[in-house]
Amino acid sequence: MQNALGKVLAGRRVAAVGGGGRLDITLDGPVTVRVAHEFVIATPTEVDHFFPALTLRPSGALLGLVGRTLGAARVTMAGGLELAFDGDAVLSVPPHAQVAPWSVVTPEGTVCAGLAGGEVAWAEEPATPSG
Template identity: 70%
Template sequence: MQNGIGARQTIEDALAGRRVASVSGGGRLDLTLDGPVTVRVVHEFRFSAPSEVEHFYPELTVHPTGALLGLVGRTVDGARVTMAGGLELVFDGVGTLSVPPHALLAPWRVFTPEGAVCTGLPGGEVAWSEDGRTG
């Protein structure tokens, strides 16, 4: 187990309760959580807030908006891998980030400085690392 995250946990166990330290964009979205743990999204995703829904496409470059930047300091209230292999993160009442699976690429992953912890693989499969050193 590295930084309190191990392969026998669920994504909820690994992420719930962690605070967002930073949000960055570019050709991907990186949410750095305390721990440190990073959630990286390299595929399209949706951020649903109570009053709006925004769609983002990293291949067109992600520029974090007010809604995404507003996640800094917020806590991950819930996290789950969907039945299809997507990722959903709920942030303490401000919104939900949803990453769909992708047939040809790994659209998301969760990692520590030691390496990947959990990765959404092509075709909707999900892989957990035993020691945090893969990926």
């Protein structure tokens, strides 16, 4: 399943970041990474810790993601999400015991989502016709 996430996200350019009650990272395609709880973004020069529930206003390192390409994406063993962007920026979303902290959404629906307790839900692969 990890490969499915990489196929959906890797190589996509960040078109926009939006805030409010959650962080939305809109990638070309369109694909959106939604973060509903705390996260950390680290660059070679700074580390910022955010809590979207406290009304997030994208600035600094977050706005610096616009135009960058997502190089790799992975779900951690604990159920968190890590996104690596060109220019050495990394966004990490830890799992949460009571909140579904992140999801990856396309126009067709949710590809995968981190659920409360560190579980991860994956969209079912469409059945391929035999024959």
